[in-house]
Amino acid sequence: MTWTDERVELLKKLWIDGLSASQIATELGGVTRNAVIGKVHRLSLSGRAKPASTPVARARKPSTTNGRSTATSRPATTIRPMVAGNTALKPVGQLVAEPRRLPRMSESDDVVVPISLHATILTLTEQTCKWPIGDPNTDGFHFCGCNSKIGVPYCDYHARIAYQPVHDRRRERKVVGA
């Protein structure tokens, strides 16, 4: 994945926004949190809300010549694919997040259709509905931008669409051939 200008901008925004590196990596997709951190440092915007505590001269641990080949052990024990915040996140999809727990949306039936706030990728935050509107390749592409609950990437309205009950959408059979 290349660090396009847009991706860098988004990275900056999310970082300043206070998101963790792994979260940003998930949001961006196609990169690991290491990549994010590395980029963050390269951009010289590492220090976030770090006033000053105890700098403490910290040096890694050169040992031999290079830092990694020293430790010959590679645990790699617990491999957990697609978890927000891991050491090697594989691309799981751009904006489609995993519905950890389906919100009980049985009660309210009157979810108002949100007005498109024409949010750009740069104006999105954790509490902004990330429902894409339009064609990403077209100029008018934007996001819903309405307020969403923390932990939910979409507003109430779009969450309904995103997290449709299974029984409603098991109507497809045909598989697109190779």
Place this chain on the structure above:
DNA sequence: CCCTGATTCGC
């Protein structure tokens, strides 16, 4: 153990 960011260095 889960996570966090920081650092080094081969590529």
Place this chain on the structure above:
DNA sequence: GCGAATCAGG
């Protein structure tokens, strides 16, 4: 410049 491996810590 990039990011995996690793460290150091909460």
